[in-house]
Amino acid sequence: MHPDHEHRFQRIISDYLQRPGGDYVELLCRGHVSSPAGVDPEQWRAEIRAQARKDKIRVTTTRHGNGAFAVRQRSVSDDELRSELMRVEPLRKPAATARELGHDPGSWLRSGDDSIAVCARCNARIYVCTTTPPVTDGEALSRTCSSSGERPA
Numbered sequence: 001m002h003p004d005h006e007h008r009f010q011r012i013i014s015d016y017l018q019r020p021g022g023d024y025v026e027l028l029c030r031g032h033v034s035s036p037a038g039v040d041p042e043q044w045r046a047e048i049r050a051q052a053r054k055d056k057i058r059v060t061t062t063r064h065g066n067g068a069f070a071v072r073q074r075s076v077s078d079d080e081l082r083s084e085l086m087r088v089e090p091l092r093k094p095a096a097t098a099r100e101l102g103h104d105p106g107s108w109l110r111s112g113d114d115s116i117a118v119c120a121r122c123n124a125r126i127y128v129c130t131t132t133p134p135v136t137d138g139e140a141l142s143r144t145c146s147s148s149g150e151r152p153a
């Protein structure tokens with residue numbers, strides 16, 4: 001994988017794991033977020049709602065056991081739907097290529113124009129930058145899946 005792509009790939013992974021913008025940014029990016037373990041769910045809901053009010057976006061928060069869940073309420077316009085389809089379209093071909101090589105790419109993580117996926121069996125990577133034309137990289141597009149016999153017991 002090209003070092004630039006490698007760098008972006010790692011950044012998306014660590015952003016995803018660490019939620020650097022906090023739960024509210026996570027909500028904006030992903031459309032939903034659940035409260036981290038150990039926080040007061042009522043206080044968490046109040047904070048999410050307060051930030052949403054400031055930004056004039058509509059969210060619904062619900063209590064769920066010892067935690068809470070927030071979902072962004074939005075109606076999707078035709079333009080948004082079209083641009084979403086245009087973002088997803090360039091991911092279909094690399095995902096199909098990876099599957100032909102025996103990989104199981106799973107779901108995509110997205111950050112701006114960059115999208116990444118990892119084979120659930122052998123951790124081979126796919127990187128796609130959905131510019132025109134799209135840039136694709138990663139060993140899952142050039143190597144067959146090495147899951148057979150290499151999985152640790």
Ligand SMILES: [Zn+2]
Pocket residue numbers: 102103104119120121122123124144145146147
């Ligand atoms: Zn694989």
